Amino acid sequence: MTTVPSSHDQTALERELAAHLTEAVQLDMDPLDIDPNMPLFGEGLGLDSIDVLEIALMVNTQYGIKLESHDDNNREIFHSLRSLAHYISTHRPG
């Protein structure tokens, strides 16, 4: 069994996160097809504010990170798969 490289060069964490993400927001898309730099909202994947809640819950359950909106950086965190993965890798407890 070999790992098929993604067409978008997702990192291991991004690949795992993409799978959780499509589950969390019921996105009918192959997680491997998510371009890590594509905006999650608006013109990109077209997610909405309720999806942010779903994603935040998923990040909490899967990675033990509790998101808050205090420092107004949520737009950056939720910008793309890559930015979310970066936030997770730098805020993971332990």
Added chain:
Amino acid sequence: MPAPPDLSLITAPERPVFHTATGPLYGTQLLSHAWALAKRLPARPVINLHTNPLQFTLVFLATLMKGQYCLLSSNHALSQLATLQKDHDALCTGPSLPAPLTGFSLPPLSDLTSARQDNIRLPTTYEAAHVFTSGSTGQARVHKKCWGELVARSHAALPLLAPSSPKDTTLLGTVPPYHMYGFETLILQSLHTPTATASGPSFFPGDVEKLLGSTPGHHTLITTPIHLRSLTTAQAILPGLERIISASAPLPRELALEAEKRFHAPVMEIYGSTETGSVASRRTISTDPWQLYDGITLTDIPDDGQGQTHICHAPHATSYPLNDIITMEGPRHFHLIDRKGDLLKIAGKRTSYGALNKALLQTKGIIDGCFAPLFSEEELKEVGAEPTRLQAFIVTGADETTTIMRALRQHIDPAFMPRRLVRLPGLPRNPVGKLTRQALETLVRDYAEKRSHPPFSIPAGHPALPGHFPGDPTVPGIILLERIFALLGVPVRTISSVKFLSIVRPDEPLQLLSSALGGGQIRFSLHHLSGPLKGTVILRGQIGSPS
């Protein structure tokens, strides 16, 4: 009709109207900041998109001081906002405004100082807000809210929102103030009654915990089913809640029970609409009927073929027919029987299937099509489940669906955007061209999303394992596929694709998810169920023969 008690902008302003993480903001301070803002504003109506209650209120008060009104729209699709701006020659303000709108940014409070603190009184008939809903035609419909109506309603809602001591009650909401429900409960309530509102970020469960912890008083949580589920799932810690209020969509009884147990506070639901405002309440876990607010009355008019219609009357307000079928129990109580028409509510926003289908059918490349709820198999088992996601079934000659999605996004609020476009050779319309409810329900069932299958594992003693990978036991892919096909329970004619992404050890718990794509095609994915790789995809694929 009793006269409303006090028509000034802020009732008894020598009290905190807002609590923030840095302390209280008194009514007198708020008036001074608002007068300073009013001085900077041109005399034009304002589309107020602020989500922070304090900022929203500042803009609202300053607009009233200029003799203008606020436009409130839950639909933030650019086309809707641009139309409102043009039709009303309005300014637009809020966080992250789309570029084509003429906006102004709110200066920080420290820049807004004025010696003026006078608390003007508005006439009962003053149109303070124009609230917009999407009508069944897709055209925005305006509902003008008069000051007298708003003041009277705040007082009528007070016993529900502040049951013990209004002056010690802090309202804390996850609802945006530009939505009628949030406007009434988080803005007007604390302007007109002794209550105060907690102002600060409140979107994520962590925000709510923080805001609750940093503001004084008995808190009443103003929320929606979606946010409440998020709070219970995240196991938020919300000590000392006095009440939880939910509105905007029906609240499942199980969720209300769980929330009451976790947060030790009764969960009350509000019945209302943008047209009527909040008009009744009940405790979700009880079997009690809805109880009308004081001053609200319902009268009925004869059956219009869709069932009895009830008209809602309130002080200083336009009377509106209810969108639901109800039965009265005495003059002050009613039971909700059914919803009328094809109204659709997601995330507190409202539209109708009619409006969405109209937008879909006007899209270039669409020959026929309709919107439908996107349900998982679990949701399909629930009676009367409300959709939180939509899909669209389309008939199109075009190969490319992304252009269709892009075109739709111009006209449809993100909350109602279809999660997927399902291409069909034709819609199952009846001989007169109507897509019956039954035909649509069948279609939705056939295309149900994500079915979870019971967990399983491949035992180390499986006859195919000995001899494979000695010393490093790994389950061969074909064994997994054999098991998957058995679980899917359909004869497999063709395997369109399978990708293996991760290794499976004997005895490791696994879970299969599948989703029907129609035409006999099934997409599936197998996941690790435990360990460090929990949730990660092991393999994904698609079977069936394209029709």
